[in-house]
Amino acid sequence: MSLSSPRRHDGPGDTMADALDLAAADDRSSSDEETVKGDRDDHISDVYEEELQTLTSPITPTGGSSIKNRYRELVEAEHEAPSEDGSANAVPVVRVDSPIDSVMSIPDDTPSIQGSAVSSPPSSSVLGGHRSRPGMRSPTPSFRPFDRRFQSRISSPSISSSRPSSPAFIGGHSRTVSATSQFMLDPGETETPSPPWEVVRWTKLNKLNGQAFSEAGKRNFGSPTCLAVSATIVLGTSKGIILMFDYNQNLKMIIGPGTKAVESGPITSIAVSADHTSIAGGHASGNIFTWDTTRGAARPFLTIPPLDPSQLQNRTADGHLPNVAITHLGFLGTRHTAVVSADDRGMAFSHLATRGTGSLGRSVKTTRILGRYPDSKPPTGKTLKPSTVLAFASLPLGNVEVASDAMGLTAMLTPYLLVIVSTTPIAQTQHKAARPKEIAAHSAMTGCLAWFPAVKLKVADPTTGSQMSKVKLVYCWSNVLTVLDVDEIPSEDKEKPPTLRFRARSRWKCEEPIVAVQWLSRSVLTVLTISQRLIVLEDRSMRMTEAFDLIYKHIYHVDLFSKQLHTLVEQFDDEDASMHGVVADAFYMSFRAYKGRLFLLGFNDVSIGALSNWADRLIALMENGDYVAAIQLATAYYSGDGNKLTVGLPEDTTSRHAIVLDKLMEIMSASLKYAFGQRQKANGKVTDSHLRELAETCFVGAQCAGEADFLLDEMYEWYEDGGVEGIYLETLEPYILDKSITAVPPVVMKGLVTHFVNKGWESRLEELICQLDTATLDLDQITVLCKRHSLYDALIYVWNQALGDYITPLLDLLALLVPLMQSGEYTESGNLMENEAGMNAYKIFTYLSYVLTGRVYPTGEIIPDEIAQMAKAELYWCLFSGKSIVWPKGSSKRFLTKPAQSQEPSFPYLRMILKFHAPDFLSALNEAFEDSFLNDSPERQMVGSSGRDLPEEQTFGLTVTRQYIVSILMEIMNPVDFPPADTIYLDMFIARNLPKYPQYLLFTGSTLTKVLTGLCHYPGEDLFEDAQLSAEYLLSVYHPPSLAGLMPLFKEAGFYRILKRIYRADKEYGKLVQAYFEDPNDQDATFDCIRICLQPQTGLGRRQIQDVQNVIKEHSAELVELDPRRAAETIAEAAPDLHQHILDSVSSQPDLQYCYLRAVLEPGEGQPSDRAPSRDLIEQYLRLMCRFDPSHVSDYVGLVQSTNLRLDTLLPTMEETGVIDAAVILMAKEGQVQEAMGRLTRHLRTLESALHGLLSGAGSQSGSEDQDSSTDDLQEAAEELMDALKNYTLVGIWLCQGQTRTTRDGTGAWRRQKSPTKDALSPDETLWLDLIDTTVQITKNISGDLQSLAVPLTNGDAHPSNGSTHATFDTDKLLTSLRSLVQNTFTSLLTTTSIPPTPTPSAATARGPSSAAALGTNLSFLRVLRAFLTRAAASSPNLADLRAVLSSIFSAYAYEESILGLSNRLLERSLFVSVNKAVELRQRGWRPKGSTCEACGKRVWGPGVAGNVFGAWEERQAEEKRRRRERKAGGAGEERGKGKDAGIVAGGLEGKGKGRDMSPRFEHGEEGGGEGVDGEEAEGEGDKAQEGNGGGSAVLVSAAALSPRSGGEQVVLGPLVVLACRHIYHQSCLEEIQTKQGGQGDSGRHGKEAEYRCPIDG
DSSP states (O other), X not given: OOSSOOOOXXXXXXXXXXXXXXXXXXXXXXXXXXXXXXXXXXXXXXXXXHHHSOTTGXXXXXXXXXXXXXXHHHTSOSXXXXXXXXXXXXXXXXXXXXXXXXXXXXXXXXXXXXXXXXXXTTOOOSOHHHHTOSOSSSOOTTXXXXXXOOOOSSOSSSOOOSSOSOGGGSOOXXXXXXXXXXXXXXXXXXXXXXXXSOSEEEEEOHHHHHHHSSHHHHHHHOOEEEEEESSSEEEXXXXXXXXXXXXXXXXXXXXXXXXXXXXXXXXXXXXXXXXXXXXXXXXXXXXXXXXXXXXXXXXXXXXXXXXXXXXXXXXXXXXXXXXXXXXXXXXXXXXXXXXXXXXXXXXEEEEEEOOOSTTTTXXXXXXEEEOOOTTXXXXXXOOXXXXXXXXXXXXXXXXXXXXXXXXXXXXXXXXXXXXXXXXXXXXXXXXXXXXXTTSOTTOEEOEEEEEEXXXXXXXXXXXXXXXXXXXXXXXXXXXXXXXXEEEEEOOSSTTSXXXXXXXXXXXXXXXXXXXXXXXXXXXEEEEEETTOEEEEEETTTOXXXXXXXXXXXXXXXXXXXXXXXXXXXXXXXXXXXXXXXXXXXXXXXXXXXXXXXXXXXXXXXXXXXXXXXXXXXXXXXXXXXXHHHHHHHHHHHHHTOSOTTTTTXXXXXXXXXXXXXXXXXXXXXXXXXXXXXXXXXXXXXXXXXXXXXXXXXXXXXXXXXXXXXXXXXXXXXXXXXXXXXXXXXXXXXXXXXXTSOOOOOHHHHHHHHHHHHHHTOHHHHXXXXXXXXXXXXXXXXXXXXXXXXXXXHHHHHHHHHHHOOSXXXXXXXXXXXXXXXXXXXEOOOSOGGGOHHHHHHTHHHHHHHHHHTTBOTTTOOBOOHHHHHHHHHHHXXXXXXXXXXXXXXXXXXXXXXXXXXXXXXXXXXXXXXXXXXXXXXXXXXXXXXXXXXXHHOXXXXXXXXXXXXXXXXXXXXXXXOHHHHHHHHHHHSOTTTSOHHHHHHHHHHHHHHHHHOTTTOOOOHHHHHHHHHHHHTOSSGGGHHHHHHHHHHHHTTOOOTTHHHHHHXXXXXXXXXXXXXXXXXXXXXXXXXXXXXXXXXXXXXXXXXXXXXXXXXXXXXXXXHHHHHHHHHHTHHXXXXXXXXHHHHHHHHHOGGGHHHHHHHTTTOHHHHHHHHHHHHOOOTTOOOSSOOOHHHHHHHHHHHHHHOGGGHHHHHTTSOGGGOOHHHHHHHXXXXXXXXXXXXXXXXXXXXXXXXXXXXXXXXXXXXXXXXXXXXXXXXXXXXXXXXXXXXXXXXXXXXXXXXXXXXXHHHHHXXXXXXXXXXXXXXXXXXXXXXXXXXXXXXXXHHHHHHHHHHHHHHHHXXXXXXXXXXXXXXXXXXXXXXXXXXXXXXXXXXXXXXXXXXXXXXXXXXXXOOOOOGGGTTOOSTTSHHHHHHHTHHHHHHHXXXXXXXXXXXXXXXXXXXXXXXXXXXXXXXXXXXXXXXXXXXXXXXXXXXXXXXXXXXXXXXXXXXXXXXXXXXXXXXXXXXXXXHHHHHHHHHHHHHHHHHHTOOOOOOOTTTOOOOBTTBOOSSSOOOOSSEEEEOSTTOOEEEEGGGGTTSOSXXXXXXXXXXXXEEEEEEEEEOTTSOEEEEEEEEEETTOOEEEHHHHHHHHHXXXXXXXXXXXXXXXXXXXXXXX
8 A cells, every 4th residue: 555645536627736636646648757666575565554544644724635625725735935945056055964865884993082991991081181291200201280181081062072962964875766866967968867856846737638639630620839837727729719727627618710810820819817717819810809708709899909000000000010920918906907018119009999889899009118110219328229129017906905916017028128017097117127147158049937926925925924915026038037026116296106126036047048937836946957957946945946957848939039039149249248149939938837737838738737845755755765865854854954945834933833843753664663663573674774874864753843852762672672772872962962852761771881891882872971961870870880980070070960979079180099099199100001000090180170170070170169069078077187088878888999008198198199199189279269168158257157067078168268378288289298399389389379468378488489489390301491480479479588609599490581571670681691691582672672771762771781792702603603694783883992902803704794895794685784884894704705605796886985994905815716806996996907907817817827727628538438428518617618708898897988988978087198109099098909909819819729619510521430539529608609709899999989978068069079178089999900910010920810800800790780781770660650740730729718818908919900010920930941042051050949949039138048039939838838839839830839748838830929109109019928728918017017016928039048937818
């Protein structure tokens, strides 16, 4: 028998739901997919049915068992709301920790992190600092007893176990079919697996399909083309006929035959009115017909034809164009006579019919609401893009009346805009939205939308709290879906419609374009993609809950838009992101939703689908045998983690829990019964792993539902009876550890103890016991068990929590120490970790720390105040009462620490603990001192006055104080009984606690001095830092009277922090610096100390400064060794006079000297030197630099002042280290130029000799056996020598050029010298001659050596002997480098001697290069060349040796000449372009604002101007022509002056400029002023001009205005001035105004450039 609801009995049904469920239940064979069924033999569903009878009985009405009622209540529930966890991604989010995931059992055999070995031998709970200690007698360096807190291995509330805290967080188990498995896979990579249930249960309407899609049906009616759904199913056909079916699939009406409708072409759109009585059909011809189904289909109710040609031509009415298909239709509100429509040309209309008698008596008024007619002119400046209506819908009516229902809202989606229009009372645009930017460029063009009306809610919306939902619209462009909320803002005028506010609330991006969208319910959307994939979305969260393919459905689609939008595709532009690559087909007419059902129009059938609800899915999983997944899914539904909106569960938590709880518990019970029933049959189907998985899943479900009784009673019985209670108990463990379960029944506790002991998991059992409520434990059993297995943590917990006894656990731990302590000493020779008794005894310190600070041991929870007071008092009494005690009370058993001796020592327990391990006890006591119990407990004041009869242990314990404890400790831990390794901890304990509790601890000065002395004598270096820190604590509150006597102790102990503080307080700065030098741990701070001490702000006296400097001198070498750079910076800032002393102190370390001096003399950027360095330091630095950084010497020498340097001390070092370039530079700066050149030439000769010897050696090695290995070395060495020759030649060129510039710049001295004769050379020319002669000789000599090496190659030795050296020696490269020496020298000489000297002011009148000085300079090259040839002839009468050298020189010059010629031509072309542009700019003028002078008001230009202006202009033009002819005839070489360098000519004075005319002139100024420029600049181009660079702000125009005087005379007012602000003045008027204002308007008349500023604009 299958686990499913009883099938409904056949019966008539008129509603949609009845017919739907009838088809789904009665005709199983008609479904497209069959639910996967499991093995029916011994199926779990049989067990389930035996207990439940039916799963749906609570939600099925008493009147019958029809499955339709279950769907109606579960699927059509109106309680949908967004889930808490949503995702806007296209891939659904599946949480790992959600119970909806299948859970896999992970065997847990890993030991607990808490399960340490103090409880079980393999592990330990001793603190980490003590684990590594080989023995307990000497502290480790990491042991800081007073800087840490004791921690038990079992902590609360967080359990740091490596096991999972709950099975709910374990990964999914490995079943193949899962509740959400289809979402876990990538649909693009693998075939989507199907869940056990059908996500959507599809039903084919076979009867309807047989009538509409059969051959006879298509022949009679045509093929279906569109679908509309309401109370009936309406199909439009290709023959213009409308077919109306009821939900029993009966053909109720055939609309259209015998009317004009069948002559209007196929039905392209269809709509049904709100009351289901009217149907509208749109045809391909543009006709629209409405039909009243209550009156039959003999004739249409309304006929809306397209425009006839006359209307189209005259535009007398609005309407669709003829033969344009009506692609969208809709009724407005409840009216049958109000229709909106749209066509594929992008036009939409509203049609309102007037009242009348029948169709003939009605007139239809059509109003255009979107689009333009084809012959309409586009708006100015805009081009019309092709458009269409991709999607169109009018607002349907909801179950509650809202104001927007009467406005006739219609939404339209074009390729560019979303437009929402209200059609009533008048057509008005309410909202526009552009296409989102998120749309991918060049994606498929699709568009769809759907309204959801306002509805009344059964339960208030959890988000808004409203009882009514808002109107909302979902629309999609391509792959971007947007949900738009519509808010109504009431109008102040009640007669006016409300204001609508549209707000885009949610947006979701799909992986592919969306072609259709429908609201399945108020909170659930269904989306159809271009690949025919159906996606189910939650509205607010935008979470995709289901996704599956419908490609097999063959959904009907048609191309409606590509013809209209083909230009968008044909004009495809890669750079235009707004374009689309393809226009998708239309699917909207085939995909409809109505009352939670989906309707699909296919090419061959019509299908109806409904989402499976939560009960169906649970049943399907149980029938499939996946009981674990069923429990997980039910748990997810209960907790709200599942997709509750899409499966029919309410969002309200209380309602959901009430529905799901019973089913969850029933499924778990049935699952347990089935699993153990199968296990008893021993068929191997149910293994231990299955039972573990089932246990974990049931734990999660029961814990989620709060049904702990089911877990601890019924479920345990199943596992116990099955003999697998261990699986149950191991599953229970993490829930106890995280305190989800704190109490277990005795039977479960007994099984827990037995199982864990048998498994050897005593430590894990101990953890469990410490987390349980002790009221449920069998104390006798637990205490015996804990002692037997050394579970002292659990034993202490039980004693403390169950019995309130805190002394017995302490005595049990002390009892472990008694056999370990012999003769009062702990003599265990091995490691503490290797002794179980010692490890357990070590728990005493953590126990004392927890209890004395008010914490539960070992969990760390807080003990209630009253119990904590009692516990602390008892422990203090036990330790500090001074005697052994009898315990338990009333017994005669006295606990003795030395049972073999007749007498116990005083404070026996305290003494034994201190002997065992004093540091840890004092550390625990340090924590206890922080508790307020010891001194300011309220109970303390009530001991004597309350009259309460307290027991002895509490009475004594309440009197213990910190002072008492310390006094007892000092008495016990005397040097006689305890070694210094223990007493040092008491000293640190006192030193640390006295500053914290000075009001509670009192000590004499001698005691504290003794403590300080003890701290100074710490026993090991590992305690150095602790001892010094403790001494600092103590000295913060105690000031010894004889501090001087302690100073040696501090110094001997190395307490330099204390010494520094004392020296600083006493202002003994010398000793302070000394302490910094001696402190090995803080030597880096020495520099800061010296800087602070010696800075002026410190205010040190002369003697104090001297003390500090003496210390620095004493440790100067040590200071430099620390950090030479910081030492130099510090001394340079604080004591620069000590530089030499410090350098002398490290004389044996020249590298440190060099680093020190580099920091002093070259401090770098941001660290300028305050004082000029001494000559000795610079010289010493240079000598060291020659040794450590010779390449930097020449650069540094060029920067320093050479007047302070002594050549006799530096030159030997430089020559010795080979830093010749620096020596040459230094000698040149000293004026010894000739000597410098001599030194340079000698070095060049030395390099020549080295290169000659190298090449000679290379020739002599020819034929040797090892020549192959030396060839590369010889080549490299030769290139290095050649580079050196080149570099030093450049130094010589620099020397000669500098001397030449010096000679030429010193014009006075140069002119006073006797002019050189034709043959005599000047000093600078002599330098050039020496350099050239040297380079030529080197080139000649080395060239011969290189040619001798190349002889074997030139002799035709094609096969030289085994790898001869000269055969691979690169002589060409060396020859090229060698010849460049002479070439560079001659080029530099020619360049230097060809540059004319800079004229001095006294020689300003000497213009051009024709002066004697320039001529003499040009002859220098010739004199040097002649002298060189003369010298060469004298040394070698035959010049043939120099032929190759000179040939290469002059061939290089020939090549350079061609390059220079080409560069000149390029430069001239560029210069012409720039000059031409400047001329064009100069010719642009400024047009004045007016034609009158702004000052006098007289007209200055234009019609009506006074005076003979034209005649004056003609005279000026004639004068200019005459001057040009004179200049051409005279051939004057005067230069043309630049505009801003030329001066005006006025008053008979000659100014700067190329012209001599006094008038006209142009004035150019800056910042409102101007510079006079000669009028010739314009070259007769006009009366006004502007500087080519645009920088002028005033222009003088040569329009000599004439003003008539009385008596007929005319007064010349002079030129005009046009300013940058375009105001125009007479020059005389402007100068007069500026003179009155204190300006300098007439300055230009005295040879200075005139400056003008506009009086109006400034």
